[in-house]
Amino acid sequence: MNRGLTTTRRWSVMAIFVSLLLQLQVASAEVDPKAAQLIMINRYQSAIKLLTSGMAPVEDEQTQLLMGTVFYKDAMLHRELAAASAEVVPRYWQKLAAETGAQRSRYVDLFSGLALLETGQAKPAIATLKKFLSNKNLSGKYQEVARVNLGLAYHLAGHTTQARKLWQRIDSADPEVRAVLAGAYQRAGLVEFKPMELIQTAVLAVGKDAVMSPLVLENALLIYGAANAYDKGLELIRDETVSAPVYVEQIGGDKTLNFYSIALPNRIARIYYLASLHYLQAAQQSNAFRNVAQYYLAAAYLNFEEHDKAVAAVASARSGGALATAFDNRAEIMEVALKQSIDKSSLHTKLISELAHKFNGKPELMAELVTICTDLKLDCTQAMVAAKAEAERSQSERYRLLHSALGFYYLRQGKNAMALSYLETGRDKSMKNKMESNDPLMLVRLAQLYLDEKSFSENLEIYFELGKEYPAVRQIQEAVQGVYAMEFKSAGDVKIF
Amino acid sequence: MRLIKITILFLIPVCMGLITSAHATSSNDGRPVGGMLNYGEYGRPATIDPITSNDMIALRISELLFNGLVGINAKQEIVPELAQKWDVSPDGSVYTFYLRPDVKWHPRPGEEAKPFTANDVVFTYNIMMHPKTVTSLKVRYEFIQEAKKIDEHTVQFILKRPILNALAKFTFKIIPEFGPQNSLYLRRDDPFVRNPVGTGPYRLVETTANGEVVMEANQSYFMGRPHIDKFVAKPFADQNIMNQALMFNSIDMTVLVNPRDIPELQGDKRYVLQPYNALSYAFFGYNTRNPLLVDKRVRKAFTLAINREEMLDSFFNSRGTVISGPFAPGSWAYNLDVRPDPYDTDRARALLQEAGFSQGDDGIMVKDGKRLSLSLKVPIAKESEATKRVVLAFKNYLKKVGAEVNVEFMEWQAWKEAVFQNHEFDIMFASWVFDDSADISSLFHSAEIGPWKNNFGAYSNPEIDGLIAEAKLSLDHEKKRTIYRKLHAMLSEESPYTFLWTLTNYAGYNKKIRHVNIHPYKFFTFADSWYIPEGKQ
CATH class of the missing domain: 3.40.190.10 (Periplasmic binding protein-like II)
Structure with missing residues (x-):
C-alpha cells in the first residue's frame, strides 16, 4: 500500500493535504488513517465506503474535510467516466443498430434513444424511440419506459401537449417505470407532478436495502441531486447496481447483449459533488481548517462550473494568510485564472504569464497552471511555452504531473500524438495501469486517447484495473470490448513468447 | 444466406x-x-x-x-x-x-x-x-x-x-x-x-x-x-x-524490458520506454496424457493451491494483473464476470481427495499406487530471477497440498522439442501472445493435438471443440463474443492451464x-x- 506514496502522488496537492491530516491525527482520534491511506492511493470509492460506514453523522472537522475532498475527487473521476461512457457506449450501440436481420438487437433503439435524450438531442430521440416502439412482442415494461422517454423528447422538442397525452396513459405500477416517469417530470421541470414524491414511492417499492435497478437509481439520483438531497442519494449507491446492466437481451440461444444506463455515472458525479460541498462547507467552520476547506470548495466550484462561487471561495481561502504555502501557490493560480476566465483582458493574460515565470523550477505548480488553463479554456500561450520548457528538463517522478497536465492540454486541442507522448511520459510505467501509482483521471484520459487511436487493448487494460475499484467503469469496458470485436482486423495469430 | x-x-x-x-x-x-x-x-x-x-x-x-x-x-x-x-x-x-x-x-x-x-x-x-x-x-x-x-x-x-x-x-x-x-x-x-x-x-x-x-x-x-x-x-x-x-x-x-528494470530506464533520459502489446499472459500448462492430470479436479486444485496475487506482488512488484481464463484482460473476449480463483489450500486438498488421492507416508498424495510427482519444464531462455522464483514458488505451493514438482530448466530449443514435439513433460511454464483476434482454437481444440501443434497438453473436450467451431462459423461479432465469454468461463473451470497473469x-x-x-x-x-x-x- 505504501508503494503509492513514493510516486508522483507525493507532489500532488491532495497528497500534501492527506499527509498534513495524518500528521494532525495525533491531535484527533477521529480521522481514520486507513481512509487517508486509501485516498493517497486513489481508491476513493473504498475510502468513501470506509468513511460513510458509521451510522452517526460526522461531527469532526478533520474527517469532514477529508470526506469533502474525497467526494470532490470521486465526483471529478465519475464525471470523466461519464464523458468516456458517453463517447464509446453510443458508438457501440450505433454499430449494433446498423445490423439487420433476425440477429439484430431490438432493444438497442430504446437505449440509443435514451442516450440521445441524455445529450439533449430530442428530435433524433423521437425517431429512435418510435422505431423501438414499432417493434412487436417487446417487454411491456420497456415499452412503457420508451413511451415515458418519448414524452420527454416531445416535451424538450416543444410538443408539450403530445408529451402530456403520452404520460397520461403510462401505467406506472412498475417501480422502474415510475422512477423513469419521475425522472422525466424532473427533466421537463414539471414540479407540479411531484417527481420527488413519485421517486420516493418507487424507491420504497424496491426497498432501500434491496439491490435496485440502475434505472431506478439513475432517476432517484437525478431527483435527489436536483433537491440537494445528496444524503438520500448516497444511501442508494451500491457497487452491484452501478455495475449492473439495465437490460440483458438474449437473441437466439447464444447471443447476449448487456445494456447499461449511460446517465448513471453523471448522476453519481452530481451526488458526490453535492456531498463534497456539504462536507467542505461544514469543515470551513473550523478555525484550523477553514482556509484549506475553502481552497477545496473553490476547486470544486471551479470544476463544476460555478465560477462565481469559486472566485469568492478562493478569495476567502487566501484571506488572512493562514493557508499553507503549498495551497496558497495553487490558490493564487486559481484566483488569477478565474479572473482571466471572467475578464479576458490582456492584463490577466499577462498575470498568468508572470505566474509561469514565478513558478519556474516548480513543476508541480506549473502542472497546476497548465491544468487550470486547460479546464477553463484560457489563452495561456506564454505560460504553455514556459511549461513545455520546464517539462523538457526532466522525466523524473517529480515532473510526471506536469507531463500529464500537458498531455491533457494537447488532448483537449485534438493533438493526439503530442497528447500521447506527454501522457505516457507522465505515467508511472512500472505500474502503468495501477491507480495506486497513477492519477485515475489521467488514466481515463489516456484510455480515451488509446481508444481514439484504436489501441483497444491498451484502453481495456487501463479500465480492467480501474474497474476493480470503480463499478461505473463496467459499462465502458463492455462497450469498448464490443467496438473492438467489430473493428479489429487480424490474421488470428498466437505465438509462444 | x-x-x-x-x-x-x-x-x-x-x-x-x-x-x-x-x-x-x-x-x-x-x-x-x-x-x-x-x-x-x-x-x-x-x-x-x-x-x-x-x-x-x-x-x-x-x-x-x-x-x-x-x-x-x-x-x-x-x-x-x-x-x-x-x-x-x-x-x-x-x-x-x-x-x-x-x-x-x-x-x-x-x-x-x-x-x-x-x-x-x-x-x-x-x-x-x-x-x-x-x-x-x-x-x-x-x-x-x-x-x-x-x-x-x-x-x-x-x-x-x-x-x-x-x-x-x-x-x-x-x-x-x-x-x-x-x-x-x-x-x-x-x-x-x-x-x-x-x-x-x-x-x-x-x-x-x-x-x-x-x-x-x-x-x-x-x-x-x-x-x-x-x-x-x-x-x-x-x-x-x-x-x-x-x-x-x-x-x-x-x-x-524486464519489469524490474522499468523504473531505472524511465528515469534515464537516454532511453525511451514504449508499451506495445497487452495481449499476452503467462501460464502453467498441463499434459493431460499423464493419467494423473486427466481429472480436471486435479488441475483445478493446482490453481487453487497457488497464491498468484502474492507471487505477482513478490516477484514482479505487482507489475501485472492476475487473470481468470484464456484471454488477456486487454482482449475483447475477456469475460469480466469470471473472477480469478482465490488462494484456497483447503479446497485444493479437498478436490484432490475427491479425485481419489490420499496422502502418502511422505506427505505426497497417492492414487492407485501412483505418487502425485510431476515434472515441470521451463525454458532457460525465459530464465530471469523472477521466473525462477515463480516456478520455485509453484513447486513449494504444490508441496503444501501434497504434489511433488521436479523443476527442470532447459535450453530454449530443447524445451520446445520436449514440449511441442515429444510431449515429454507433465507441466510447462510459458506465455502466449495473441494478435487482436484472441483466437484460441489452436490452443484448445482437439484437432490441434500433435507434434509442433499448439495444443501441446492434448486437452480434449467435445463441448469446447463445439464452441470453438461455432465461434469460427459465426458471422456475427456479438454472437462470437458471447461464445468466447462462455469458453472463458468453461476453460477457467476446466483448467487445462493454471492461468497466471498479464505483465506490463x-x-x-x-x-x-x-x-x-x-x-x-x-x-x-x-x-x-x-x-x-x-x-x-
Missing part, C-alpha cells in the same frame, strides 16, 4: 479501391539513411521462416524479411503489400488479388534477384496446408478451398464459406517457390527454414555461430529502401543481462533511434521508416 449477403455488402465497399501505402515510402522522405540497430532477444530462434516457426522471436524477424498480400496498419485498415489491389465476389466466396509486378525476391549470393509471381502465392498456400508441413497455421486457413493462379500477377482464393474479416487473413507471409528443397511440404530440417529468402525491407545475411541474426537493408525494396542499414538480433539467455547491455550501449533496443510489456530503446512506431504484435512492421540521425550512426 441472408447473413452472407450482409457480409458481402459490408466487405465490398471496404475492399474495393483501397490503395494506400502500408508503410511510408522510406528512402525518399528526407530522413537520413545508414547506421545499425542491434536489438536484444530473449533467445535464438530455431527456424526463421514464417511457416514452421511458432515463437515471437521468429515472428519479429519474419516481419523484417517477408511480406503478406495485404497488411494492417495502425488504424486497423487493410492496406496493400504484395497485392496492389483486390476484389471480392458478390457472394463473398472468391477473393482475387492483383499482385505488384515490381517485386523481387532477395537475391542469394551470386544470383540475380528473381521476380515474385502468382506461383509463389499458390505455392505458399499449398505448402502451408500440406498435411506433412510442420506448422500451427493450418487451423487458420482451413476456410480456404483452393488457391488458383489466374495469370502471372493475379491469384484467386476460393473460400469454403464466407468468414468474418477474411481479408485480414491474407496477411500471411509469402515464401518463394524456389525456396524450400522439398516443394511439397516444409519441415524443420529443410535448410530454407534457417536460411530463408523473402521480399521484405531487410534480407538475411547470416545467422552467426553465437546465434546472432544479421539482416541488411533491401536496397530495392518495393516500398522504398529502409533507412537503417542493418538490423542484428542478439540472443540473451538472461533478461537482466539484456538490460545491462542496453544501458552500456552494447545493444540499442530490447524487445521486452515495454520495449526499451536508445533515443538515437527515431520515428519509432512499434506494432503491438509483430513489432517491426513499421521498422522501414525508423532512422538514426547521421551524427549518431
Whole structure:
C-alpha cells in the first residue's frame, strides 16, 4: 500500500493535504488513517465506503474535510467516466443498430434513444424511440419506459401537449417505470407532478436495502441531486447496481447483449459533488481548517462550473494568510485564472504569464497552471511555452504531473500524438495501469486517447484495473470490448513468447 | 444466406479501391539513411521462416524479411503489400488479388534477384496446408478451398464459406517457390527454414555461430529502401543481462524490458520506454496424457493451491494483473464476470481427495499406487530471477497440498522439442501472445493435438471443440463474443492451464533511434521508416 506514496502522488496537492491530516491525527482520534491511506492511493470509492460506514453523522472537522475532498475527487473521476461512457457506449450501440436481420438487437433503439435524450438531442430521440416502439412482442415494461422517454423528447422538442397525452396513459405500477416517469417530470421541470414524491414511492417499492435497478437509481439520483438531497442519494449507491446492466437481451440461444444506463455515472458525479460541498462547507467552520476547506470548495466550484462561487471561495481561502504555502501557490493560480476566465483582458493574460515565470523550477505548480488553463479554456500561450520548457528538463517522478497536465492540454486541442507522448511520459510505467501509482483521471484520459487511436487493448487494460475499484467503469469496458470485436482486423495469430 | 449477403455488402465497399501505402515510402522522405540497430532477444530462434516457426522471436524477424498480400496498419485498415489491389465476389466466396509486378525476391549470393509471381502465392498456400508441413497455421486457413493462379500477377482464393474479416487473413507471409528443397511440404530440417529468402525491407545475411541474426537493408525494396542499414538480433539467455547491455550501449533496443528494470530506464533520459502489446499472459500448462492430470479436479486444485496475487506482488512488484481464463484482460473476449480463483489450500486438498488421492507416508498424495510427482519444464531462455522464483514458488505451493514438482530448466530449443514435439513433460511454464483476434482454437481444440501443434497438453473436450467451431462459423461479432465469454468461463473451470497473469510489456530503446512506431504484435512492421540521425550512426 505504501508503494503509492513514493510516486508522483507525493507532489500532488491532495497528497500534501492527506499527509498534513495524518500528521494532525495525533491531535484527533477521529480521522481514520486507513481512509487517508486509501485516498493517497486513489481508491476513493473504498475510502468513501470506509468513511460513510458509521451510522452517526460526522461531527469532526478533520474527517469532514477529508470526506469533502474525497467526494470532490470521486465526483471529478465519475464525471470523466461519464464523458468516456458517453463517447464509446453510443458508438457501440450505433454499430449494433446498423445490423439487420433476425440477429439484430431490438432493444438497442430504446437505449440509443435514451442516450440521445441524455445529450439533449430530442428530435433524433423521437425517431429512435418510435422505431423501438414499432417493434412487436417487446417487454411491456420497456415499452412503457420508451413511451415515458418519448414524452420527454416531445416535451424538450416543444410538443408539450403530445408529451402530456403520452404520460397520461403510462401505467406506472412498475417501480422502474415510475422512477423513469419521475425522472422525466424532473427533466421537463414539471414540479407540479411531484417527481420527488413519485421517486420516493418507487424507491420504497424496491426497498432501500434491496439491490435496485440502475434505472431506478439513475432517476432517484437525478431527483435527489436536483433537491440537494445528496444524503438520500448516497444511501442508494451500491457497487452491484452501478455495475449492473439495465437490460440483458438474449437473441437466439447464444447471443447476449448487456445494456447499461449511460446517465448513471453523471448522476453519481452530481451526488458526490453535492456531498463534497456539504462536507467542505461544514469543515470551513473550523478555525484550523477553514482556509484549506475553502481552497477545496473553490476547486470544486471551479470544476463544476460555478465560477462565481469559486472566485469568492478562493478569495476567502487566501484571506488572512493562514493557508499553507503549498495551497496558497495553487490558490493564487486559481484566483488569477478565474479572473482571466471572467475578464479576458490582456492584463490577466499577462498575470498568468508572470505566474509561469514565478513558478519556474516548480513543476508541480506549473502542472497546476497548465491544468487550470486547460479546464477553463484560457489563452495561456506564454505560460504553455514556459511549461513545455520546464517539462523538457526532466522525466523524473517529480515532473510526471506536469507531463500529464500537458498531455491533457494537447488532448483537449485534438493533438493526439503530442497528447500521447506527454501522457505516457507522465505515467508511472512500472505500474502503468495501477491507480495506486497513477492519477485515475489521467488514466481515463489516456484510455480515451488509446481508444481514439484504436489501441483497444491498451484502453481495456487501463479500465480492467480501474474497474476493480470503480463499478461505473463496467459499462465502458463492455462497450469498448464490443467496438473492438467489430473493428479489429487480424490474421488470428498466437505465438509462444 | 441472408447473413452472407450482409457480409458481402459490408466487405465490398471496404475492399474495393483501397490503395494506400502500408508503410511510408522510406528512402525518399528526407530522413537520413545508414547506421545499425542491434536489438536484444530473449533467445535464438530455431527456424526463421514464417511457416514452421511458432515463437515471437521468429515472428519479429519474419516481419523484417517477408511480406503478406495485404497488411494492417495502425488504424486497423487493410492496406496493400504484395497485392496492389483486390476484389471480392458478390457472394463473398472468391477473393482475387492483383499482385505488384515490381517485386523481387532477395537475391542469394551470386544470383540475380528473381521476380515474385502468382506461383509463389499458390505455392505458399499449398505448402502451408500440406498435411506433412510442420506448422500451427493450418487451423487458420482451413476456410480456404483452393488457391488458383489466374495469370502471372493475379491469384484467386476460393473460400469454403464466407468468414468474418477474411481479408485480414491474407496477411500471411509469402515464401518463394524456389525456396524450400522439398516443394511439397516444409519441415524443420529443410535448410530454407534457417536460411530463408523473402521480399521484405531487410534480407538475411547470416545467422552467426553465437546465434546472432544479421539482416541488411533491401536496397530495392518495393516500398522504398529502409533507412537503417542493418538490423542484428542478439540472443540473451538472461533478461537482466539484456538490460545491462542496453544501458552500456552494447545493444540499442530490447524487445521486452524486464519489469524490474522499468523504473531505472524511465528515469534515464537516454532511453525511451514504449508499451506495445497487452495481449499476452503467462501460464502453467498441463499434459493431460499423464493419467494423473486427466481429472480436471486435479488441475483445478493446482490453481487453487497457488497464491498468484502474492507471487505477482513478490516477484514482479505487482507489475501485472492476475487473470481468470484464456484471454488477456486487454482482449475483447475477456469475460469480466469470471473472477480469478482465490488462494484456497483447503479446497485444493479437498478436490484432490475427491479425485481419489490420499496422502502418502511422505506427505505426497497417492492414487492407485501412483505418487502425485510431476515434472515441470521451463525454458532457460525465459530464465530471469523472477521466473525462477515463480516456478520455485509453484513447486513449494504444490508441496503444501501434497504434489511433488521436479523443476527442470532447459535450453530454449530443447524445451520446445520436449514440449511441442515429444510431449515429454507433465507441466510447462510459458506465455502466449495473441494478435487482436484472441483466437484460441489452436490452443484448445482437439484437432490441434500433435507434434509442433499448439495444443501441446492434448486437452480434449467435445463441448469446447463445439464452441470453438461455432465461434469460427459465426458471422456475427456479438454472437462470437458471447461464445468466447462462455469458453472463458468453461476453460477457467476446466483448467487445462493454471492461468497466471498479464505483465506490463515495454520495449526499451536508445533515443538515437527515431520515428519509432512499434506494432503491438509483430513489432517491426513499421521498422522501414525508423532512422538514426547521421551524427549518431
